[in-house]
Each structure stands twice: as C-alpha cells, then as structure tokens.
Amino acid sequence: MNPTMAAIPPHPAGTTLAAIRARRPLVHCLTNPVAANLTANALACLGASPLMAEAAAEMEAVSRFTDALLVNLGMQHPARMEAAEIATSYAQQFGRPWVLDPVAAGAIAVRMTLAKTMVTRGPRLIKGNASEIRAMADAVASGRGTDSTDDAADVVESARRLAYETGATVAITAAIDWITDGERTLAVHRGHPWMAKVSGMGCVAGAVAAACLAVEPDALIATEHALTLLGVAGELAAKQSTGPASFAAALLDALHGLDPAMDALRA
Template sequence: MSSPDVLNPIPLPNTVAAYWLSQLREKTPLIHCLTNQVVQNFTANVLLAIGASPAMVVAKQEAAEFSAIAGGLLVNVGTLNDIQIESMTLAVSAANVAGVPWVLDPVAVGGLAYRTDFCRDLLNLKPAAIRGNASEIMALAGFSSSGRGVDSADDSRAALPAAIRLAQRSGAVVAVTGEVDYVTDGKTCYALPFGDVLMTRVVGTGCALSAVVAAFIASGDENRLEQVATACMVMAICGGAAAMVSNGPGSFTPLFLDGLYNLQPQQLIGKTL
C-alpha cells in the first residue's frame, strides 16, 4: 500500500534541476542506445543537443562490449525482433556487471504479448529507470490499460498508482509521461506539468526522453529520482517553449533541438509550477 505522501506529488525544486543539468553538461556521458529504428536519428540529435554523446551499437557481437564502457544504456522495444532481443539481453547483462545504469522504455507494452513478455522478463534484470506513457506503465505493472500501440488512452494521473507499484516492485525510478509527467521511486513523487500536446504530434519525443533519462542517471546514483525528474522537466520545458513559437510539427523539431542546446541551468531556476 502506498503512503499518502507518494500519492500527492510535489514539484521538483528548480535548484535541484539546475544542478543535475550542470552535472550532465560537465560529464557529457556516452549513452548506448538500443532503440527503435523509427527514432534513431532524432534520439541522437536530442542527446547531442542536451550535452550527451549518443551511440547506436546494435550488433549482438558488439552490444555487450559497448554497454560495459558506456555511461548509460537505453533499451527501447519499439521495433522489437528476435535479433534485438538477443542484443538487448546481452547489453543489459554486461551493463549490470559493469555497474552501468540502464533505462527501459516499454513501447506499446500491454497491446502485444511478444514485447510485453520480454519487458516483464527484463524487470528481473533491474533497470535503474523505466519511462513510458500511462497505458504502458499500467500494463507493465499488471494493471488494466487501454493503450493503442504507442498511443496512450489513459491519463498519466490515473496511472500514478501503477507507477508507484512498479517502482516498489522493481526498484526502478518510474516516469509516467503525459499532459503532466509523474516521476516516482515508490516513496516520493514529483509532478512536472511543463509540456505541450504538440510534442505528441512529433515522432520520437517520448523515446528521446528515455534516452535523456539515461544521460541524466549516468551522472551517478546519488539521487536517481531527482535525475529522472530533471530529464522530464528539461524536455517538457523545451518542448513547451518550442510549441509556443512554432507553426506545427515541422517547425517544432528544430526549435525544440535549439531550445535543448541553448538551455542554461540558471534558466531552470526561474521556472515555477
């Protein structure tokens, strides 16, 4: 049973977010992305813009070797197949041995048994963080959900109990994203309401966020809850700002990337809920 506090999300202190963004920029972590084929280019550009270094090493002969030397690992099951499963399993196992934190993005889990079973198996390998939409998090936690492929038909606030349970059972920090993002370790929950619906009209913003989560937790394990919440806050702030001045999805993407690149830690201190 969750405590009353965790069901009442709190804002992330702005100074905390500024600190973790400074840490990421200082360390420029190398992020190993085993992600879906649709979003590889966008994900790489987002990581570069935020200050990290992306690598898409996908061959099973190399995945384990590379994940062991990376700062963080992303496992995204968007275009899952048997070859990817082998590479992902090898990479996760090597990352765990090397102490490299990894992030699970359970794309479309709940609607398709093949990926749902694989992601539930991956939970036994202890991800440091899990990032998904409301329907994905609910399904992964064993709750009833109503997702349609990569689209969530569930509200992020309604998915908070599932996120809390998933965090408590897996030991991971869980981020459930939507109109408001919620990030919890099962004991505390942060609410990040800074995004814009236009972000859902551009392919890859959620998948790229999962890679950014991996970049922030590569800073060390001092406070992964704060790190994951900062990743969500930074992406949402830049997305919201880009949406305000764009004319639609086509103009949004370059403005979003520019916003990530130009965002300075001290600018986060001025943000309020």
C-alpha cells in the same frame, strides 16, 4: 484521482544539465529506428554523447565504456532484441544505469513478456505512457498500439506498486508527467502539446533520462530533471515554430540553447 505528493528537497535541473555538459556522458541507445536520428541529435544538443550500436557481438565491449543505456522495445526485431538482452545483462553486471521503455506492452502480449524479462535485470528507470505502466504493474491489457487509453493520474498507485516491486523509479509520461520511486511521488508540469505530434519524442525522453541518470545518482531526481529539461526545451521550441514539423527542428536548437542558470530550471 488526486495522488499524494511527497516533499522533494529543492534540487535544480540546471545542476544536472551543467553536469551533463561537463562530463558528456556516453549514452547507448537501443531504440526504435524511427526515432534513432532524433534521439541521437537530441542527446548531442543537450550535451551528452549518443551511441547507437545494435550488433550483439559489440555489446560487451560497448557496455564497458558507456555511461548509461536506453532500451526501447518499439519496432523490435530478433537481432535488436538479442542485443538488448545482452546489453541489459552487462549493464547490470557493470553497474550502469539503464532505462526500460516498454513500448506497447499494454497492447501487445509479446512486448509484455519481453518487458517482464527485461525488468529482472535492474533498470534504474521504467518509463512509459499510462497504459504501458498499468500493464507492467497490473498485467492488464490496455492501450492501442503506442497510444494510451488510460489517464496518467489514475495509474499513479499502480506505478508506485511497480516501483516498490522492481526497485526502479517509474515515470508515466503524459501532459503532466508522474514520477515515483514507491515512496516519493512528484509531477512535472512542463512541455507543449506539439511534443505529442512528433514521432519519437518518448524515445528522446528516455535517452535524456539516461543521460541524467549518468550524472545524478538519485533516480527520482534525475528523471524529474530529464522531463523538466525536455519540457522546457519544448516550450521554448513552440515559441519559434508554426507547427509540429518546424517544432521538431526547433526542439534541437532549444536543447542546445538551454542554460543551467535559466529561471525555468531553478524550480
């Protein structure tokens, strides 16, 4: 399949990176504990500020002063999901941009049910692999745990439909990332294969997207910039690494070292 591409006006990712570093948005992450440390460090290195609060009793207070929210459905347990239910309700009430990552929704029915409930609370972005997005759009069980069994390019039409039905921008993350708001569609050709070898990289992508949404009102552009920033950092990190373990550490250095004036962030 060759999805139709929309013309997107030039809008360099470096401008969003500069805005993040100037404003230092506070991003609340309700995410997979396996990925929490990497996610928090990635946000800090990018120039944002992470908050990893999970207690349901804190959600109203936290939601009043955070700038964006990430909800990742990986490794859920009742307390975290209760907190997520409350946090997404307050994000909707207070007008905070938030990202839904429906981890394994294509493979685990209870995740699908939870994701369908969450999507009614107005996420600005739904981000997942091809099988997760296909499941959300078409109610088709696919995927193998957190692994996709679908090709991203084949799911773009489903993503467009999901975006149209929910009002959210939808991102399919893969070797080539696809992003659509139901009308405009674009692809991001950045990154390195070792990114797929580091657990939690999807959580990092969602958190970076939340940071970008906090400073860029166009969700399609914010998501493009998030995946570009992370992808460019991955490419730079690979040059300094000998394998996935050293790559994970080098990625944080690369995020910290990104310069808004870099040529790779101008396109």
